[in-house]
Amino acid sequence: xxxxxxxxxxxxxxxxxxxxxxxxxxxxxxxxxxxxxxxxxxxxxxxxxxxxxxxxxxxxxxxxxxxxxxxxxxxxxxxxxxxx
Amino acid sequence: xxxxxxxxxxxxxxxxxxxxxxxxxxxxxxxxxxxxxxxxxxxxxxxxxxxxxxxxxxxxxxxxxxxxxxxxxxxxxxxxxxxxxxxxxxxxxxxxxxxxxxxxxxxxxxxxxxxxxxxxxxxxxxxxxxxxxxxxxxxxxxxxxxxxxxxxxxxxxxxxxxxxxxxxxxxxxxxxxxxxxxxxxxxxxxxxxxxxxxxxxxxxxxxxxxxxxxxxxxxxxxxxxxxxxxxxxxxxxxxxxxxxxxxxxxxxxxxxxxxxxxxxxxxxxxxxxxxxxxxxxxxxxxxxxxxxxxxxxxxxxxxxxxxxxxxxxxxxxxxxxxxxxxxxxxxxxxxxxxxxxxxxxxxxxxxxxxxxxxxxxxxxxxxxxxxxxxxxxxxxxxxxxxxxxxxxxxxxxxxxxxxxxxxxxxxxxxxxxxxxxxxxxxxxxxxxxxxxxxxxxxxxxxxxxxxxxxxxxxxxxxxxxxxxxxxxxxxxxxxxxxxxxxxxxxxxxxxxxxxxxxxxxxxxxxxxxxxxxxxxxxxxxxxxxxxxxxxxxxxxxxxxxxxxxxxxxxxxxxxxxxxxxxxxxxxxxxxxxxxxxxxxxxxxxxxxxxxxxxxxxxxxxxxxxxxxxxxxxxxxxxxxxxxxxxxxxxxxxxxxxxxxxxxxxxxxxxxxxxxxxxxxxxxxxxxxxxxxxxxxxxxxxxxxxxxxxxxxxxxxxx
Numbered sequence: 001x002x003x004x005x006x007x008x009x010x011x012x013x014x015x016x017x018x019x020x021x022x023x024x025x026x027x028x029x030x031x032x033x034x035x036x037x038x039x040x041x042x043x044x045x046x047x048x049x050x051x052x053x054x055x056x057x058x059x060x061x062x063x064x065x066x067x068x069x070x071x072x073x074x075x076x077x078x079x080x081x082x083x084x
Numbered sequence: 085x086x087x088x089x090x091x092x093x094x095x096x097x098x099x100x101x102x103x104x105x106x107x108x109x110x111x112x113x114x115x116x117x118x119x120x121x122x123x124x125x126x127x128x129x130x131x132x133x134x135x136x137x138x139x140x141x142x143x144x145x146x147x148x149x150x151x152x153x154x155x156x157x158x159x160x161x162x163x164x165x166x167x168x169x170x171x172x173x174x175x176x177x178x179x180x181x182x183x184x185x186x187x188x189x190x191x192x193x194x195x196x197x198x199x200x201x202x203x204x205x206x207x208x209x210x211x212x213x214x215x216x217x218x219x220x221x222x223x224x225x226x227x228x229x230x231x232x233x234x235x236x237x238x239x240x241x242x243x244x245x246x247x248x249x250x251x252x253x254x255x256x257x258x259x260x261x262x263x264x265x266x267x268x269x270x271x272x273x274x275x276x277x278x279x280x281x282x283x284x285x286x287x288x289x290x291x292x293x294x295x296x297x298x299x300x301x302x303x304x305x306x307x308x309x310x311x312x313x314x315x316x317x318x319x320x321x322x323x324x325x326x327x328x329x330x331x332x333x334x335x336x337x338x339x340x341x342x343x344x345x346x347x348x349x350x351x352x353x354x355x356x357x358x359x360x361x362x363x364x365x366x367x368x369x370x371x372x373x374x375x376x377x378x379x380x381x382x383x384x385x386x387x388x389x390x391x392x393x394x395x396x397x398x399x400x401x402x403x404x405x406x407x408x409x410x411x412x413x414x415x416x417x418x419x420x421x422x423x424x425x426x427x428x429x430x431x432x433x434x435x436x437x438x439x440x441x442x443x444x445x446x447x448x449x450x451x452x453x454x455x456x457x458x459x460x461x462x463x464x465x466x467x468x469x470x471x472x473x474x475x476x477x478x479x480x481x482x483x484x485x486x487x488x489x490x491x492x493x494x495x496x497x498x499x500x501x502x503x504x505x506x507x508x509x510x511x512x513x514x515x516x517x518x519x520x521x522x523x524x525x526x527x528x529x530x531x532x533x534x535x536x537x538x539x540x541x542x543x544x545x546x547x548x549x550x551x552x553x554x555x556x557x558x559x560x561x562x563x564x565x566x567x568x569x570x571x572x573x574x575x576x577x578x579x580x581x582x583x584x585x586x587x588x589x590x591x592x593x594x595x596x597x598x599x600x601x602x603x604x605x606x607x608x609x610x611x612x613x614x615x616x617x618x619x620x621x622x623x624x625x626x627x628x629x630x631x632x633x634x635x636x637x638x639x640x641x642x643x644x645x646x647x648x649x650x651x652x653x654x655x656x657x658x659x660x661x662x663x664x665x666x667x668x669x670x671x672x673x674x675x676x677x678x679x680x681x682x683x684x685x686x687x688x689x690x691x692x693x694x695x696x697x698x699x700x701x702x703x704x705x706x707x708x709x710x711x712x713x714x715x716x717x718x719x720x721x722x723x724x725x726x727x728x729x730x731x732x733x734x735x736x737x738x739x740x741x742x743x744x745x746x747x748x749x750x751x752x753x754x755x756x757x758x759x760x761x762x763x764x765x766x767x768x769x770x771x772x773x774x775x776x777x778x779x780x781x782x783x784x785x786x
Contacts, residue, residue: 007142008120008135037121037129050123051115068118 003044005052006036010069014053017070108132167264170250173221175199175214178259187235204236220247220260230267241268294392296328300348300377300385303327315371315394317363328390333360333368344375350384353377358395370399422467427671429467430766433460434677437769441684464766481519481620483645486573487511489522490551493529497547501537504544511551515573516642524616525575531609532577532636538600539581539634550576556639566623571642578635584628592626613638657770658777660687663710665776667691668698668726669742670718678713678772685773695721699729706734711779713763716743724757731758738779742767 002018004011015034022030037044037052047056055066111122111132120135131139161168162182170178176199185192188203195203200210209231216227227247234240245264252258288295294312298305304327313320316331332340336359343355354376361369371392377385436456444450494509529549536547554574561567584592584599591597593614613636617624621641628634665687669675675691682689690709692698695718702709712730716723727739740761741754754762761779763771 005121005129005131005135007139008131009138010118010120010135014118037123041123041128044123044129051119052121052129053119068115071118 001033001035001047001056001058003035003037003047003049003052003054003056005038008052011053013069013071014055018055021070164263165266167245167262169262169264171217171247171260171262173259175217177203184264189236205233209233216247217260217262220249221257224249224251224257241266242271243267294371294390294394296390296392297378298328298388298390300388303329303344303388306387312392315363315369315392316361317365317367317369322364331361333362336360344388347375347377347388348384350377361392368396369394370396425467426464426765427674429460429464431673431677433457433464433766433768434674434681436460438677438680438684441769460766461768481521483517483643484520484522484525485517486515486520486525486551486575486640487513489520489525490529490549490575493526493533494549496526497530497533497537501533501547505537505540506544506546508546508548509550510548512553515551515553516571517645518573518620518640519643520620520640521616524620528613528616528638529575529577531613535609536577536579536581536634539579539583541581545580547580548576548578550574550578552576553642554639564623564625567639568641572622572639573642575638575640576635577638578633580633583630583632583634585630589626589628593624657685657773659685659773660776660780663687663780664708665689666698666701666709666712668695668712668714668718668723669693670715674715681769681772682713682776685769685776687776695723695726698726699733702730702733702737706737709737711738711740711776713740713742713776716741724753724759727757727759738782740775740779 002014004014018032022032035043037049049056051067053067053069055070057064057066111119112134117134119132120138121129121131123129161179164181165183167181167184167187169180169184172178176197177195178197180188180192180195185195188195190203200213201207203210205213212231216229220227226249228245230242230244232240232242243264244267245262247260247262249257250259250261288307289309291309291311294309294315296305296308296312305323308320308323310320313323316323318326329337329341329344340357340359343357346352347355354374357373357375359371359373361371363369372395373393374391376389376391378387378389380386436453440450440453440457490511491509494507498507533547533549539545540547552574554572556564556567556569556572558569561569588599593610597611613624617638623639625637625639626634627637660682665682667675667678667682667689669678669691670693672693675693679689679691690701692701695714698712698714702712712727714723714726718726721729723741723743727741730737730739735758737758738760739758740763741757741759742763742765760782761775763775767775
């Protein structure tokens with residue numbers, strides 16, 4: 001799940017980076033949900049999101065999070081490999 | 085609770101803002117500028133100022149784009165020449181583009197919110213349009229229609245419009261958009277085209293010539309006008325199943341196919357051709373064709389336009405002219421040979437007659453000589469017929485009884501027409517005398533008789549020939565312009581043959597009109613009859629019924645008087661009493677014959693072959709000859725010239741002229757030349773004897 005603030009540059013960058021990364025590295029093995037913290041503040045709070053953009057890897061467990069524009073694929077992949 | 089005065093907190097506010105700035109700066113520093121929002125424990129996200137700026141910029145850009153697009157759309161709609169507009173559910177205008185506003189003469193503000201009724205549309209048109217708008221809302225489908233509309237400015241136009249549904253998010257129709265196009269011009273040109281097409285159709289259909297459009301390769305008829313159908317004697321439907329090739333006369337097929345082949349492969353754009361088509365009834369249609377090629381695509385013509393003019397009439401005239409020229413040539417030929425032929429006949433007849441005068445013990449030889457004489461006489465008759473036909477013989481009208489003439493003709497007809505044709509004759513002996521040329525009457529009867537026979541050919545039939553006296557009254561004369569009231573001798577020739585239809589009957593006396601195949605009939609027979617009756621101040625009428633037969637009536641005006649028949653042929657020939665006669669003829673055979681014949685008749689005859697010698701002989705001794713008998717056609721001097729010269733020597737000398745044909749020798753000319761008598765060649769002993777006798781013994785002048 002990627003938590004963003006709709007309309008800001010960093011959030012848009014994060015969405016684009018994550019989509020590109022998943023398309024390249026995990027074709028047909030991924031599922032991305034984008035949540036606008038202004039539209040669903042309660043959900044953000046429940047997940048303890050206090051910054052956007054924040055990517056939360058829900059599955060496979062354990063839950064992990066990365067904050068930022070996801071411009072460094074390594075960090076996201078590390079998270080992925082941990083999961084594996 | 086009252087807010088503390090701002091001035092009191094000024095320092096604290098300034099400090100807090102400084103903290104805020106410092107907090108944000110530090111957050112940006114810590115997150116490397118990759119974070120847009122932060123949340124406090126209460127969960128409400130808080131946009132960092134940089135992100136706020138970004139959002140505001142973006143909104144502003146969007147607003148700018150939207151307003152720019154709106155302006156563009158409005159401009160676009162108003163720049164269209166078509167009308168564009170929007171209706172709400174009640175049929176009121178929400179928008180109308182500038183062209184439509186111009187038509188109405190309204191501003192957008194004035195038009196918006198009004199429906200068709202309020203905009204002053206004619207009630208029935210307004211109602212119709214309103215209902216159509218409703219229909220789009222309800223059925224969610226486009227409506228297309230046309231209408232005329234007259235604007236307030238008085239301009240009437242023809243319009244085509246379409247109302248389309250504009251769908252909202254939930255699939256219902258939010259509003260209806262319309263667009264209208266002015267098709268007045270298109271309508272006008274369509275109308276003009278239709279009128280022009282109708283005119284061309286009329287031109288095509290009502291043309292006085294045959295017009296057809298045919299497929300270039302098969303020559304199949306695609307279009308053909310009424311006139312052409314009429315010319316070919318076939319129905320329109322029938323012709324559309326046929327090709328022009330199938331209608332062409334077999335004798336013209338090759339020539340025709342070649343001409344069409346050339347134009348098909350692009351050799352030339354048009355050609356002209358005279359050819360024949362076969363009508364449905366099998367008769368021939370002569371046409372003058374002009375064929376032009378039409379291209380729609382490709383190198384070779386797709387269609388041919390065929391224009392056909394009926395030239396049958398002209399062709400017929402050409403053929404008639406041809407026939408007439410042929411007849412003319414035959415006439416000239418006949419006239420040319422007549423002289424020689426007559427001389428030969430004269431010799432045959434003369435010597436035969438002389439031979440008959442020699443007593444013979446052998447009855448057979450007398451019989452044979454008689455047969456020779458008969459045959460020669462018939463030959464002589466034939467020459468006369470040829471001369472009459474070629475109009476080289478002047479009619480000799482004299483007072484005659486028609487009965488023996490008709491009887492003679494019947495006898496001749498009977499001997500030539502097969503016995504399957506029954507003859508019925510009734511010749512009144514009391515028929516009035518008439519002024520007529522017996523030879524021509526004979527010819528008329530031969531012509532009519534032969535026609536009657538042809539009409540009854542290949543079957544049995546009855547020919548009726550009747551001579552009677554008839555009195556033409558005023559009523560009869562009124563319907564027959566050539567007849568006057570009075571007595572007539574009428575000869576009727578009727579048959580029980582095929583008869584004639586009205587069309588044939590109308591043209592029956594036309595020269596060269598014939599129903600017989602080419603080569604069998606000249607088309608002259610009845611024309612000659614008509615001509616002869618004319619010169620006899622008479623008339624010929626005809627009645628006919630198809631399948632029943634035909635009757636011709638010949639009217640000869642009665643002419644009172646005493647008939648002076650030439651003395652009966654079989655009567656004794658008047659003889660001479662030793663009178664001296666000079667015979668002048670360049671043909672020695674005939675000269676000798678004459679001499680011998682005259683000798684046999686009791687004259688003393690001498691002959692000379694040269695007119696100049698004859699002149700000398702008479703000059704030497706004017707009283708020596710009682711009579712001079714001269715031929716007309718001689719080298720050096722004609723008979724008439726000789727006669728006038730002889731008369732100068734001795735004015736009362738009787739002179740007889742012998743001639744083959746009486747052309748151009750009028751009684752006046754004969755008188756002027758001093759000719760007492762005219763003898764027609766070939767002269768018989770009888771005519772020679774009576775001629776000479778009459779010239780020597782003229783009736784006493786009063």
